[in-house]
Amino acid sequence: MAPYESDDAAGAVQDEDLRSGRRKAARYVVPVAVVGVAAATIGLVPALAASGDPDLPKITAQQLIEKIAKSDVQQMSGTVKISTDLGLPNLGGLESSLASGAAQGRDGSSADPTSKLTELVSGTHTLRVAADGPDRQKLSLLESGAEYSLIHNGKNVWGYDSKSNEVYHGTGAASGKEHRAEPPATPKDFAEKALKSVDDTTSVTVDGTVQVAGRDAYKLLIKPKQSGTTVGAISIAVDAKTGQPLKFTLTPKSGGAAVLDAGFTQVSFGKPAASTFDFTPPKGAKVTEEKQGSKVPEHAPKGGEDFAKGMQGSTVLGKGWTSVATFDTGAKGGMPSGSQGGAFGGFLGSLGDKVSGKFGKGTVFSTRLVNALITDDGKVYAGAVTKDALVKAANEGK
Known part of the structure; x- marks a missing residue:
């Protein structure tokens, strides 16, 4: 060659x-x-x-x-x-x-x-x-x-x-x-x-x-x-x-x-x-001195700490380019939306696509590179994969 x-x-x-x-x-x-x-x-x-x-x-x-x-x-x-x-x-x-x-x-x-x-x-x-x-x-x-x-x-x-x-x-x-x-x-x-x-x-x-x-x-x-x-x-x-x-x-x-x-x-x-x-x-x-053991800032949106804990305990499904990170936010009912979520919730609602499968129901949030599925029972699946690949991972992960 x-x-x-x-x-x-x-x-x-x-x-x-x-x-x-x-x-x-x-x-x-x-x-x-x-x-x-x-x-x-x-x-x-x-x-x-x-x-x-x-x-x-x-x-x-x-x-x-x-x-x-x-x-x-x-x-x-x-x-x-x-x-x-x-x-x-x-x-x-x-x-x-x-x-x-x-x-x-x-x-x-x-x-x-x-x-x-x-x-x-x-x-x-x-x-x-x-x-x-x-x-x-x-x-x-x-x-x-x-x-x-x-x-x-x-x-x-x-x-x-x-x-x-x-x-x-x-x-x-x-x-x-x-x-x-x-x-x-x-x-x-x-x-x-x-x-x-x-x-x-x-x-x-x-x-x-x-x-x-x-x-x-x-x-x-x-x-x-x-x-x-x-x-x-x-x-x-x-x-x-x-x-x-x-x-x-x-x-x-x-x-x-x-x-x-x-x-x-x-x-x-x-x-x-x-x-x-x-x-x-x-x-x-x-001048601000770095604080020992700095953690999630107080200004993080509501639910941010639970989300962060979930990310730290994540696992990876699959391998290579189609690997998907998954973790549990502990936020039952999915991410905040509508009047409960304020401007942030309204943004989520306008950006996401509703999906369903063996895993239940959820919403997929997309960029040109990374997609994330947030299920109604608080689980998150994210990766540089298509929406269909995310749903498949969620179904198999369930």
């Missing part, structure tokens, strides 16, 4: 991503939690800005996977552009309300990175990133007339929101262990997640070459072999010299624009200036 046609099996992204998504979404209720699960898949982020087809030595998919695994870039800086299109409806005032609540963070600060970086799950954003070994990283989210920066320097983690002039400070001591503030869009980390498992549910091939941010790269194409998934394909551009992922594009099986298109528009593998990672709270800024 020719080098550019090798078909090595690579593991499904799904299992690891769903676990990561459950952790990230544990502070919210559906459908915000659905977006959280999608953010886990989005968590496979790296890069953008591709042009040209450089003439590079032939390489097999297995060799390219090994090149990624052996890559050990410790120093880099650059600009990343991330565009996300989950196909969510316009939430109007509800969206503003949820965003306002989330912006306060788990410790009451708009500079808390656990809430601020959830903005990346929708729209288009520009980031500046820098890294100098495992103890120094910086990520800056550029906004209209403002900037949010997350800085990890040794044991200190700083978050600064210039719009509100608020500072968030955490240390390893606050959590009882070394606190890492690695950017959520680190190319190597998420490429490794995509290739972590090897089974027969995935086709992995080398799909030619490309130039990304001025660097020659190979294109690794990952496609599900299973039916029932909403994922069409994942394309990762891998730097030919360093083995670092430079571009990531996830397209849905339904076609149309990419669910996620993220990548470097500029990148350098030189050592960033030491001052890049220095930070001193500006004069007059409100």
Whole structure:
């Protein structure tokens, strides 16, 4: 078989991503939690800005996977552009309300990175990133007339929101262990997640070459072999010299624009200036210290704590791209709706599709990538699978 046609099996992204998504979404209720699960898949982020087809030595998919695994870039800086299109409806005032609540963070600060970086799950954003070994990283989210920066320097983690002039400070001591503030869009980390498992549910091939941010790269194409998934394909551009992922594009099986298109528009593998990672709270800024054992915030919508507990006790049905996470919220009668659920309940009612089966009755909430079924007896089934696949999982799980 020719080098550019090798078909090595690579593991499904799904299992690891769903676990990561459950952790990230544990502070919210559906459908915000659905977006959280999608953010886990989005968590496979790296890069953008591709042009040209450089003439590079032939390489097999297995060799390219090994090149990624052996890559050990410790120093880099650059600009990343991330565009996300989950196909969510316009939430109007509800969206503003949820965003306002989330912006306060788990410790009451708009500079808390656990809430601020959830903005990346929708729209288009520009980031500046820098890294100098495992103890120094910086990520800056550029906004209209403002900037949010997350800085990890040794044991200190700083978050600064210039719009509100608020500072968030955490240390390893606050959590009882070394606190890492690695950017959520680190190319190597998420490429490794995509290739972590090897089974027969995935086709992995080398799909030619490309130039990304001025660097020659190979294109690794990952496609599900299973039916029932909403994922069409994942394309990762891998730097030919360093083995670092430079571009990531996830397209849905339904076609149309990419669910996620993220990548470097500029990148350098030189050592960033030491001052890049220095930070001193500006004069007059409100500084919030990380609280030990921070949990679900008080501003979470009613029922959020039960929902979070359920997510933490979830199990996975099936394998590969059609795996489905399931858990019990303990909320009999399904999620709040109508007058009982207020604006949130009204949104749920307008977004969901009523379904029934051996499992009973429930509602399916959909995005272009992740779907979730919430049954009337309080169980949730979620995954990057079609509505029919969710109902089938619920029937078999019952």
